[in-house]
Amino acid sequence: EAQVTQNPRYLITVTGKKLTVTCSQNMNHEYMSWYRQDPGLGLRQIYYSMNVEVTDKGDVPEGYKVSRKEKRNFPLILESPSPNQTSLYFCASSQDLTFRRGTGELFFGEGSRLTVL
Amino acid sequence: AQSVTQLDSHVSVSEGTPVLLRCNYSSSYSPSLFWYVQHPNKGLQLLLKYTSAATLVKGINGFEAEFKKSETSFHLTKPSAHMSDAAEYFCVRYSSASKIIFGSGTRLSIRP
Numbered sequence: 001e002a003q004v005t006q007n008p009r010y011l012i013t014v015t016g017k018k019l020t021v022t023c024s025q026n027m028n029h030e031y032m033s034w035y036r037q038d039p040g041l042g043l044r045q046i047y048y049s050m051n052v053e054v055t056d057k058g059d060v061p062e063g064y065k066v067s068r069k070e071k072r073n074f075p076l077i078l079e080s081p082s083p084n085q086t087s088l089y090f091c092a093s094s095q096d097l098t099f100r101r102g103t104g105e106l107f108f109g110e111g112s113r114l115t116v117l
Numbered sequence: 118a119q120s121v122t123q124l125d126s127h128v129s130v131s132e133g134t135p136v137l138l139r140c141n142y143s144s145s146y147s148p149s150l151f152w153y154v155q156h157p158n159k160g161l162q163l164l165l166k167y168t169s170a171a172t173l174v175k176g177i178n179g180f181e182a183e184f185k186k187s188e189t190s191f192h193l194t195k196p197s198a199h200m201s202d203a204a205e206y207f208c209v210r211y212s213s214a215s216k217i218i219f220g221s222g223t224r225l226s227i228r229p
Contacts, residue, residue: 004160031215035219041221042123042220043219044219045216045217050215056215090161092160092161104149104151104211105163106153106161106163108160110159111158
């Protein structure tokens with residue numbers, strides 16, 4: 001089954017304790033991205049990756065890191081979490097946002113709810 | 118800057134009545150516009166997309182949207198609401214090969 005898998009789905013942590021949210025897709029997609037969802041703000045892009053070893057900042061990258069060593073995995077790293085990073089996080093992937101080689105559809109994971117105390 | 122504005126944060130309709138969720142975009146030569154739906158505790162799922170092939174776009178579950186360049190709008194409609202349509206809906210714009218802009222979302226409630 002084609003899917004994007006995020007782990008953990010729920011996490012409560014404390015300020016300053018490093019954590020990683022993993023994201024894996026099994027569709028051989030080149031494009032992957034991370035978003036955070038906050039009430040009234042929709043989804044905001046944190047980082048994205050056009051392909052292996054290619055990553056770039058989105059709209060709200062501060063406090064986050066990513067890596068793309070393999071095509072299928074795109075982990076989100078919070079080196080020193082703070083309470084303002086309490087949010088619902090989504091990973092998404094797509095074959096091609098330009099529609100040249102695909103539909104442009106984004107496939108989303110089910111979300112990771114993070115609470116930083 | 119390119120943007121997407123969802124005009125209603127919450128819409129409530131009775132089951133069996135029409136649904137209208139409004140989305141406006143800032144003008145652009147050729148916008149790529151999408152509607153995604155998010156059911157409770159789930160990720161987002163594509164409903165439909167506009168990519169300039171046709172101004173009236175049909176999507177899944179009976180939803181459709183009409184692209185109106187003169188009004189810079191891409192409103193989502195459904196003739197008859199079903200209880201299972203209760204969810205949050207996002208109007209989304211791709212402004213480049215990497216830049217994706219989400220509207221703030223509209224929560225749709227269905228009254229029995």
